[in-house]
Amino acid sequence: GTALYYVSHLHEMRRFPVPHWLNEPILLKLGTWLTLALEFALGVLIWFKELRYPLLAMGVLFHLSLEYALNVPTFQWDVLAAYVLFVDAKDLQRAGEWIQKRFALRLLLKNKRRTTGSLTAKVDRHLDAVSDLDERNATVHPVIFAVKSHGTVYGP
DSSP, rough: HHHHHHHHHHHGGGGGOOOOOGGEEEEEEHHHHHHHHHHHHHGGGSSHHHHHHHHHHHHHHHHHHHHHHHHTHHHHHHHHHHHHSSSOHHHHHHHHHHHHHHHHEEEEETEEEEESTTTTTOOOSOOOOHHHSSSTEEEEEEEEEEEEESOEEOOO
């Protein structure tokens, strides 16, 4: 139960400050054993569907806290990227649809000849490229905006 003690006392491993009370010997010992238990569960118990998402949630929180506290470049992000492999395809699709609905990315076109002023204030139309390209001497510039579901437009 001494692994966290050594890691927390190596100056080379520190990234951002953690609260002082987390360096108490009893919490370091408990944290070491809880880390071993979580890593064992993520390696073995993750194969049981009922336990998968709670374990993944704990793993994400654990690795994000390590990302904050420890100077170990890219390791945490590699582990977090591997967690996606354990998410059911239907759940990934549902999450993607939720994100798309919540933060819809739309390709908006601005006709330079007709529009003056701020681009975000004067958005011409949604992806109607055919009618814009049919006009003579029209210069069309594609611009990507993020449009939230409640109508707020974010863009350049």
